[in-house]
Amino acid sequence: MKRPELVCPAGTPSAMRTAVDAGADAVYCGFQNATNARNFPGLNFTVPEMEKSVAHAHAGNTKVLLAVNTFPPAGKVNLWKEAVDTGARLGVDAFIVADIGVADYIARTHPGIRLHLSVQAAASTPEAIKFYCRQFNVKRVVLPRILTIPEIRNMADEIPCEIETFIFGNHGLMVEGRCSLTNYITGLSTNMDGVCSPAAQVQYIKDDAGNLSTKLGKFTIDCFSCDENAGYPTICKGRYLTPAHDGAYYAFEEPISLNLSSLLPDLMAAGVSALKIEGRQRSRSYVKTVVTAYRRAVDSIMAGKDPEISDLLALTEGQKETQGAFKSKAWR
Amino acid sequence: MTTKMQLTIAPILFHWSAKEKLDFYFRIADEAPVDVVYLGEVICSKRTPFFEKHYDEVAERLKRGGKTVVFSTLAEVMLKRERNMIAGFCELEDYEIEVNDSSALLHLSGKPFRIGSMMNVYNEDTMAYLAGLGATHFSLPPELPRNSIAILAQHAGRLGVTTEVQVFGRASLALSARCYHARAHGRIKDNCQFVCEEDPDGMPLNTIDKQEFLTVNGIQTLSHSYINLLGELSNLEKLGVSHCRLVPHTQDMVAVATLFRDTLDNKYSAREASEKLTAVGIPAPFSNGFWHGKPGHQWIDESARV
Numbered sequence A: 001m002k003r004p005e006l007v008c009p010a011g012t013p014s015a016m017r018t019a020v021d022a023g024a025d026a027v028y029c030g031f032q033n034a035t036n037a038r039n040f041p042g043l044n045f046t047v048p049e050m051e052k053s054v055a056h057a058h059a060g061n062t063k064v065l066l067a068v069n070t071f072p073p074a075g076k077v078n079l080w081k082e083a084v085d086t087g088a089r090l091g092v093d094a095f096i097v098a099d100i101g102v103a104d105y106i107a108r109t110h111p112g113i114r115l116h117l118s119v120q121a122a123a124s125t126p127e128a129i130k131f132y133c134r135q136f137n138v139k140r141v142v143l144p145r146i147l148t149i150p151e152i153r154n155m156a157d158e159i160p161c162e163i164e165t166f167i168f169g170n171h172g173l174m175v176e177g178r179c180s181l182t183n184y185i186t187g188l189s190t191n192m193d194g195v196c197s198p199a200a201q202v203q204y205i206k207d208d209a210g211n212l213s214t215k216l217g218k219f220t221i222d223c224f225s226c227d228e229n230a231g232y233p234t235i236c237k238g239r240y241l242t243p244a245h246d247g248a249y250y251a252f253e254e255p256i257s258l259n260l261s262s263l264l265p266d267l268m269a270a271g272v273s274a275l276k277i278e279g280r281q282r283s284r285s286y287v288k289t290v291v292t293a294y295r296r297a298v299d300s301i302m303a304g305k306d307p308e309i310s311d312l313l314a315l316t317e318g319q320k321e322t323q324g325a326f327k328s329k330a331w332r
Numbered sequence B: 001m002t003t004k005m006q007l008t009i010a011p012i013l014f015h016w017s018a019k020e021k022l023d024f025y026f027r028i029a030d031e032a033p034v035d036v037v038y039l040g041e042v043i044c045s046k047r048t049p050f051f052e053k054h055y056d057e058v059a060e061r062l063k064r065g066g067k068t069v070v071f072s073t074l075a076e077v078m079l080k081r082e083r084n085m086i087a088g089f090c091e092l093e094d095y096e097i098e099v100n101d102s103s104a105l106l107h108l109s110g111k112p113f114r115i116g117s118m119m120n121v122y123n124e125d126t127m128a129y130l131a132g133l134g135a136t137h138f139s140l141p142p143e144l145p146r147n148s149i150a151i152l153a154q155h156a157g158r159l160g161v162t163t164e165v166q167v168f169g170r171a172s173l174a175l176s177a178r179c180y181h182a183r184a185h186g187r188i189k190d191n192c193q194f195v196c197e198e199d200p201d202g203m204p205l206n207t208i209d210k211q212e213f214l215t216v217n218g219i220q221t222l223s224h225s226y227i228n229l230l231g232e233l234s235n236l237e238k239l240g241v242s243h244c245r246l247v248p249h250t251q252d253m254v255a256v257a258t259l260f261r262d263t264l265d266n267k268y269s270a271r272e273a274s275e276k277l278t279a280v281g282i283p284a285p286f287s288n289g290f291w292h293g294k295p296g297h298q299w300i301d302e303s304a305r306v
Helices: A013-021 A047-059 A077-090 A100-109 A126-136 A149-158 A181-186 A261-269 A284-302 B018-031 B045-050 B052-064 B080-090 B103-108 B124-133 B146-159 B180-184 B230-239 B253-264 B270-279
Strands: A005-009 A026-029 A063-068 A094-097 A114-117 A140-142 A162-170 A174-179 A202-206 A212-216 A219-224 A239-241 A257-259 A274-277 B006-009 B036-039 B068-072 B096-099 B113-115 B135-139 B162-176 B203-207 B212-217 B220-228 B243-246
Touching: A005 A013, A005 A162, A005 A284, A013 A026, A013 A047, A013 A284, A026 A047, A047 A063, A047 A077, A063 A077, A077 A100, A094 A100, A100 A114, A100 A126, A100 B124, A114 A126, A126 A149, A126 B080, A126 B103, A149 A162, A149 A261, A162 A261, A162 A284, A174 A181, A181 A212, A181 B162, A219 A239, A219 B203, A261 A284, A274 A284, B006 B253, B018 B036, B018 B052, B018 B253, B036 B052, B045 B052, B045 B080, B052 B068, B080 B103, B096 B103, B096 B135, B103 B124, B124 B135, B124 B146, B135 B243, B146 B162, B146 B230, B162 B230, B162 B253, B180 B203, B180 B212, B203 B220, B230 B253, B230 B270, B243 B253, B253 B270
Parallel strands: A005 A026, A005 A274, A026 A063, A063 A094, A094 A114, A114 A140, A140 A162, A162 A274, B006 B036, B006 B243, B036 B068, B068 B096, B096 B113, B113 B135, B135 B162, B162 B243
Antiparallel strands: A162 A257, A174 B162, A202 A212, A212 A219, A239 B203, B162 B220, B203 B212, B212 B220
16 A cells, blocks of 8 residues: 555645644645635735745655646636746645646646646546546546545546545535535635635624524525534535425535544555645644644554544534545435 | 627526426427527436437427537536446537536547536636637636626637627536435435426525525526526627527526527617516526626616616
C-alpha cells in the first residue's frame, strides 16, 4: 500500500503553520479574492503572506497546493490568470482548478507545475477524468463526494491519474461546482464568487418564546427551539415544508460533518493517493486537532496496526457525523 | 443583418408519463412556433426506460413539423449503465448531441456537439476551448448575468458558434447524488418507486414560515419562481444571442411559445406579453434577478422605473 498524502486546510497563514507543524504532507490555500471557493471575509492569503507561507511549508517538507478553483465569469478571466502566475512565481507545488479555460491556461503557460482537478469540476466518471487528463495533463482528481468506496476502487483502476478524496469536514449535499442556490437567494455566486451562504446576509432572529430563526437573505432556513443548538444557515442544511412530508424536515441533509476515520483502511486499499481534510474556514485548534488525529491514524495503518482514531465529534457540525456517500448507496 | 432569433424547447426535466410526453411533443411538433426541440432524459437515468422506445417516432414527428431535433445527455453520470448510455448517445449519426456532463467530451472531441446549460461555461476562454474541440452551440448557465452573457455572445460571434439563454421556466439551481424526492417520502434512490411522477412541475419546498422557496425534482433542485425574460428579448437579440430557451412545464407550452414568438416579432410590448403569460396560468411568481446580477429569485421590473 502506497503512503497517502494528508492534504490539510490552510485558511490563514497561522492555520498553515499549524497544519505543517501537525504533520500535513500538503496544505491547500487560496488568495484573498474570488479565485478560490472559500472567498470568505478574514480568510486567505495576500501575496506577501503566500510567499512567506510557501517558504515555511517547504522548509517543513510540506507541499503547497493553490486553489484557483472557481469559474471566472466572462470579462474577469485576468484575475484568475494573475493568481496562477503569482502562484507559479512563488513556487507552489500544484494548482487546484475547475474551469476548463483556467486549466488550459495553466497547461500552456506553466506546464511544469502539477495540475489537480478540483472537486468543483464534478468529474464523476472515468471518461470525464480521462478527458481532463488527456487535454490538460491533470495529475490528480479530487473526487466529488458522491461515490461509494467500491466505485472509487473501480475508478482507480480505470484512470491515469491519482485520486484525492475528502475524509473529514463539512459535507455539502449538492455536487460541488453545480450549485447556484446561494446566488438565487443572495446575488453572490458559489461558482463565480467563491461564496456559500455569505455571513453578511445571515440573520438570527429570536421570537418572544425564545425560538431562534436563522435567515439567509429574505428566506428562513431553519428555526430552533430553546434546547437546540442553532446551526449556520446553509441552504442545503435547512428545514423545510413540503406536502408529502409531515412537518418541517431536513429536505437535503441535517447539519452534519463527514468523518471517514473508520473507513480509512478501505480508502487506502482502494488506491486513494491523497486524503483531504475540509475546513479552511475553521479555527487553528480545529486544524491542529484534526490533522494530528489523522496523521496518527494514517501512520498506524501504514505500520500495519489498527488505526488509532481520536474522538473528533466535538469538531463536527451539529456534533453529528456521517460517512456520507462513501459507505453505501443507501445514502442516495 | 442579424438572423432571426430562434426559440427552443429544453428537455423535459420532470418525470412525466410516456403518454404525457407523447401528447406534449406531438402538440409541439404540430402547433408550436419553435425551431429546436431537445429530447432526452437529463435528470435521472432510472426514468429512461419509460420513453426510450418512443424517441424515433417523436423525433420523426418533430422533424416533419419543421423542428431541429437535438438529443440531450444526462446531467450527472455515475453508474456503468449511465456511462454506456452516454457512449451510445455520442455515436448517434443522425442527430446532434447536447452535452450536460463532461463524460461525453471524451467521446465527442473532434465531432460537432452542443454544450448544455448544466455545463460550466462561464467565460470566453472556456467557450473558445470547447469550440476548438467541436462545440458549435452553447446554452448558457441560468445564473449568468447580462454582462457576462454579452461578452460570451460577442465571442461566440467571432468563434462562429451560437448561444442560447433560458427565457422561461424554473431555473435549475443544483444537482446532487441524493434523490430528495425519495427522501421526502422516506425512501432512497434505489427504492424510489418513481414518486417524482406525482409532481409534474416539481415538488414544492417552502420555508418553515411558509414562504414559497424551492422546487425538488429528484436529484435536482430548481427555483420556485419561473424565469421570465419577455422584457429582455430585444436586449438578447442586440447582444447577439441567437436562441431563447423555454423549459417545459405542464402549463400550455404552445401558448407560451407563441407568446414568446409574437413578442420577438414585435406584436406585443414586453408588458402586454407578461400579462398574457400570467394569464396562461403560471403557478409561481416570475423572476429575472440572475439577468440583472441580483438574487435570482427577484423580479426587477425595468419598465416600471421612471
